[in-house]
Amino acid sequence: MPSIRGWSYFGVRNPEHVARDLDRMVHDGANTVLFTVSEADMAFYADTLGELVTLAHERRMTVYVNPWGFGRVFGGEAFSGLLQHYPETAQISNGGRFVPAVCPNHPEFTNLLKKWIDLAAHIKADVAMWDEPHFFLGSLDRKQRLNENEWVCRCPNCQAKFEKLTGEPMPMKMNFDVRAFREASLVAFLKDLTNYAHDKGLINSICVLPPTWGLDDGFNDLELVYKLPHADIVATDPYWQWNHPEHDEAWVRQNYTENSDILLKLGEQYHRETEMWVKNYQTRAGQEHFVDAANEILMEKGIRRVLAWSFLGSSYMSSLRSDNPMLIHEKQSSWFKKMAAIK
Numbered sequence: 001m002p003s004i005r006g007w008s009y010f011g012v013r014n015p016e017h018v019a020r021d022l023d024r025m026v027h028d029g030a031n032t033v034l035f036t037v038s039e040a041d042m043a044f045y046a047d048t049l050g051e052l053v054t055l056a057h058e059r060r061m062t063v064y065v066n067p068w069g070f071g072r073v074f075g076g077e078a079f080s081g082l083l084q085h086y087p088e089t090a091q092i093s094n095g096g097r098f099v100p101a102v103c104p105n106h107p108e109f110t111n112l113l114k115k116w117i118d119l120a121a122h123i124k125a126d127v128a129m130w131d132e133p134h135f136f137l138g139s140l141d142r143k144q145r146l147n148e149n150e151w152v153c154r155c156p157n158c159q160a161k162f163e164k165l166t167g168e169p170m171p172m173k174m175n176f177d178v179r180a181f182r183e184a185s186l187v188a189f190l191k192d193l194t195n196y197a198h199d200k201g202l203i204n205s206i207c208v209l210p211p212t213w214g215l216d217d218g219f220n221d222l223e224l225v226y227k228l229p230h231a232d233i234v235a236t237d238p239y240w241q242w243n244h245p246e247h248d249e250a251w252v253r254q255n256y257t258e259n260s261d262i263l264l265k266l267g268e269q270y271h272r273e274t275e276m277w278v279k280n281y282q283t284r285a286g287q288e289h290f291v292d293a294a295n296e297i298l299m300e301k302g303i304r305r306v307l308a309w310s311f312l313g314s315s316y317m318s319s320l321r322s323d324n325p326m327l328i329h330e331k332q333s334s335w336f337k338k339m340a341a342i343k
Contacts, residue, residue, distance in 0.1 A: 001304060002031070002304075003031075003304040003305070003306070003339045003340065003342065004031065004032050004062060004275070004304065004305040004306070004307070005029060005030055005031060005032060005305075005306050005307070005336040005339050005340065006025065006030040006031060006032030006033050006034065006061070006062070006064075006307050006308075006336075007025060007030060007033065007034070007280070007307065007308050007309070007310055007311040007332075008033075008034040008036060008064075008066075008307065008308070008309045008310040008311065009021065009025075009033050009034060009035055009036070009310065009311050010035070010036040010068065010078075010310065010317075011316055011317060012316075013041075013045050013048050013049075013052070015048070015051045015052060015055060018052050018055060019055050021311065022055055022056055022059050022061065023059070025061070025311065026059050026061070028329070028333035028336065028337075029333050029334075029335075029336030029337040029339070029340055030061070030336055031060070031061055031062060031340070032061055032062040032063075032064065032307065033056050033061050033062075033063060033064070034063075034064035034065065034066060034129060034307065035049060035052055035053070035056075035063065035064070035065050035125075036065075036066055036068035036076060036078065037049060037065045037066065037067060037068060037116065037119070037120065038067075038068040038069055038070070038076070038078035038079075039069075039070060039078070039079075039080055039081055039082065040078065040079075041068075042115070042116060042119055046119055046122075046123070049065075049119070049123045050122065050123040050124070053123045053124055053125055054124075057124070062126050062127065063124075063125045063126050063127070064125065064126065064127040064128075064129045064205065064307075065120045065123075065125040065127070065128060065129065066128070066129040066130070066131045067113060067116050067130070067131070068131070070082075070113065070116065071089075071101060071102030071104075071109055071112075072100055072101035072102065072136065073101060073102055073104050073109070073133055073134065073135075074130065074131050074132060074133055075131040075132035075207075076131065077317070077319070077320070080100075080101075080102070082102050082109070082112065083100065083102065086102070086106075086108055086109075086112075088106075088108075089102045089103055089106040089108050089109055090102065090103065090155065091103045091135065091136050091152040091153040091155060092152065092153060092154055092155040093146065093150045093151060093152050093153075093154065094150060094151055094152075094154045094172050094173070094174075095147065095150050097150070099136045099144060099146075099152055100136075100144060101135075101136040101152075103152075103153045103155050103157060103158060104133070104135070104185060104186060104189040105153065105155075105157050105158050105161055105185050105189070106155075106157050110189065110192055110193070113193055114193070114196050117193065117196055117197050117200055117202065118200070120197070120200070120202060121197075121200035121201055121202060125202065126202070126203060127202065127203045127204070127205050127233070128193075128194075128197045128202045128203070128204055128205070129205045129207060129235075130190060130193065130194070130204065130205065130206045130207065131207045132207055132208070132209050132217075132237070133186060133189070133190060133206070133208075133217075133218075134186075134209060134215070134217035134218055134219075135152050135153060135182055135186070135216075135217060135218040136152045136153070137215060137216065137217060149173070149174070151174050151178070151216070153182075154170060154172075158170065158181075158185070161181075161185070162177075162178075162181050165181065165184075166181075179220055180220075182218040183218055183219055183220050183221065183224065185218070186218045186219060187224045187225070187228070190206060190225070190228060190231075191228050191229075194206070194228055194229075194230040194231060195229065195230055197230070198229075198230040203232045203233065204230050204231060204232045204233065205232065205233035205234075205235055205275060206225055206228075206231050206233070206234050206235065207234075207235040207236060207237060207275070207277065208222065208225060208234065208235070208236050209236070209237075210236050210237065210238040210255065210259050211236065211259060211262050211263075212238070212255065212258045212259055212262070213238070222262070222266060223266060223270075226266050226267075226269070226270040226272055227270065231272060232272065232273065233272065233273040233274075233275050233305065234263055234266070234267060234272050234273075234274065234275070235263070235274070235275035235276060235277060235305075235307075236259050236263060236276065236277070237276070237277035237279070237309070238255035238256055238259045239277075239279040239309075240252050240255075240279060240283075240287070240290055241282075242282045242283065242284050242287070249289065249290060249293050252290045252293045252294055253293050253294075253297060256276070256293070256294045256297040256298065257297050257301075259276075260274070260276060260297065260298065260301050260303060261301075263276075264301060264303070273305060274303055274305065275303075275305035275306070275307065276298050276303055276305070276306055276307075277306075277307050277308065277309055278291060278294045278295060278298070278306060278307070278308045278309075278332065279291070279294070279308070279309065280308040280309055280310055280311075280313050280314060280322070280328050280329065280332055281309060281310060281313065281314035281317075281320040281321070281322060281328075282314070282320055282321075282322060283313075283322040283323065283324075283328055284322075284323050285323040285324055288322075288324060288327050288328055288331060291328055291331040291332055291335075292331055292335075295331075295332070295335035299335070299338065299339070304339070306335075306336075306339065308332045311329070312325055312326070312329050313325025313326060313327070313328035313329045315329075
């Protein structure tokens with residue numbers, strides 16, 4: 001099977017400029033591109049996105065799209081405006097605080113995402129990539145943190161669903177039943193979306209937060225994701241963080257090894273493809289070899305689906321720019337070319 005290798009791409013919607021960048025991606029070893037499709041893209045660039053997908057297909061590239069930052073349930077730097085239009089869909093903590101994320105249990109959110117899927121199918125994308133679905137995590141939000149023992153979601157919709165399922169009112173304190181409910185909610189949410197995407201002719205890739213990190217994202221048993229009927233590809237992204245000095249090369253190798261092993265084992269058991277993302281952003285000078293370390297692990301393990309976030313070392317988004325973005329890009333390009341040479 002041919003390998004899948006490519007970069008995420010955002011911030012440029014001018015087809016003339018995109019065409020040049022796609023040519024460079026192909027020259028640099030890629031055969032795949034992920035176009036981020038945010039709420040703003042849906043509102044203002046729907047037909048333009050179709051032009052971009054056509055440009056990629058003309059270069060025989062596989063096209064991924066993801067609901068970038070959609071509702072703050074999915075990962076990404078894009079702002080979400082859904083709560084301005086649908087304030088009743090907000091996640092609410094057990095302390096009664098509204099948090100800046102939409103509740104995945106709210107039916108209006110699923111309806112909106114099905115419109116996103118309709119757009120993805122209309123522009124003839126190949127893969128719908130569901131990026132880091134999670135209940136609100138204060139540790140991932142730059143503006144708002146959850147207090148100790150504070151959790152989400154305890155909105156009226158979640159409370160009603162919990163009581164219907166268990167016959168008991170939703171408690172104020174986190175316990176086993178609440179954790180099970182949150183997990184069942186995310187799984188049902190993804191099942192509805194991936195089934196709908198499949199019916200629209202899209203392949204589904206679900207990128208979970210790194211399973212070894214133990215984040216309180218809502219998932220407890222990753223096998224439930226693999227059991228979804230249309231979870232065609234399961235991915236993860238154990239990125240090093242540049243404000244964590246303990247994230248050295250040994251940390252990178254350990255995290256890419258352990259998380260790859262988990263996905264490969266479950267992928268073999270459930271006949272799902274494994275995909276891994278390599279960090280090409282926010283990398284300090286002197287850390288560029290982390291890109292080599294991550295790719296080396298993935299190649300040794302025979303993983304044939306490798307993508308990187310994002311193009312040109314994220315040089316054109318200052319908040320994500322690496323210290324030496326072009327060196328990052330050159331390193332990733334060399335690994336993609338090595339993958340392409342494997343028959």
